[in-house]
Amino acid sequence: DVKVTQSSRYLVKRTGEKVFLECVQDMDHENMFWYRQDPGLGLRLIYFSYDVKMKEKGDIPEGYSVSREKKERFSLILESASTNQTSMYLCASSPSWRSYEQYFGPGTRLTVT
Amino acid sequence: AQSVAQPEDQVNVAEGNPLTVKCTYSVSGNPYLFWYVQYPNRGLQFLLKYITGDNLVKGSYGFEAEFNKSQTSFHLKKPSALVSDSALYFCAVRGLRAAGNKLTFGGGTRVLVKP
Numbered sequence: 108d109v110k111v112t113q114s115s116r117y118l119v120k121r122t123g124e125k126v127f128l129e130c131v132q133d134m135d136h137e138n139m140f141w142y143r144q145d146p147g148l149g150l151r152l153i154y155f156s157y158d159v160k161m162k163e164k165g166d167i168p169e170g171y172s173v174s175r176e177k178k179e180r181f182s183l184i185l186e187s188a189s190t191n192q193t194s195m196y197l198c199a200s201s202p203s204w205r206s207y208e209q210y211f212g213p214g215t216r217l218t219v220t
Numbered sequence: 221a222q223s224v225a226q227p228e229d230q231v232n233v234a235e236g237n238p239l240t241v242k243c244t245y246s247v248s249g250n251p252y253l254f255w256y257v258q259y260p261n262r263g264l265q266f267l268l269k270y271i272t273g274d275n276l277v278k279g280s281y282g283f284e285a286e287f288n289k290s291q292t293s294f295h296l297k298k299p300s301a302l303v304s305d306s307a308l309y310f311c312a313v314r315g316l317r318a319a320g321n322k323l324t325f326g327g328g329t330r331v332l333v334k335p
Contacts, residue, residue, distance in 0.1 A: 111263070138321050147229070149310060150264075150325040157321075165322070197263060201321055208254055209323060211263035 110134070111212035113198050119218045126185040128215050130198030136210075137203040139181035141165075141173060144195040144214070156181055157203070188219045222247040222315050226326035234334055239301040241329045243294045243311030252314040253294040254323065255285055259307050267309075270294060281305070301333045 152165030268279025
């Protein structure tokens with residue numbers, strides 16, 4: 108079974124802090140994704156990566172950056188956390204074949220106070 | 221641009237009755253369509269997908285979905301709902317030319333199955 112793990116289930120940070128969210132997948136997938144989930148808005152794509160050291164902006168990249176130094180790991184960085192970044196963050200991965208679904212981690216619920 | 225609409229925020233159904241969750245999409249060219257389910261405090265779990273072929277797709281936990289190209293719809297169905305089907309359901313679409321296999325999700329539909 109594909110396994111996508113995220114470093115924390117719950118996280119509380121203060122405004123202005125730098126925040127790192129880590130995601131690791133164990134299936135040698137080329138593609139990795141970061142989403143945020145908010146009620147009524149569904150999942151919105153923040154960034155994705157289709158190869159090591161490659162990244163592409165998603166629909167809402169403002170206030171975020173990412174890093175992918177190794178194929179299995181994809182990090183989301185909040186350079187200076189703000190209260191409007193309080194959300195559920197979901198990581199996903201998929202193989203390069205278009206027909207494949209994405210596999211999701213359990214999510215990190217981030218609260219910025 | 222690709223988009224997905226789930227017109228109902230919540231669907232209530234009695235246990236044993238048929239369940240339908242609606243989804244319409246917009247994409248250039250032929251779509252890849254997906255349904256995911258999210259149980260409380262969990263990540264998304266894949267239910268089923270339409271890539272090509274038969275318009276009726278069968279998936280996990282007794283769910284199925286029907287692809288209708290003329291109506292650009294991909295409604296999720298289950299003939300007899302269970303209380304354990306209560307969850308948040310997401311429809312997603314990907315166009316053939318979407319970079320990096322990028323998915324676009326709908327806003328989600330909460331399903332409540334009452335005993």
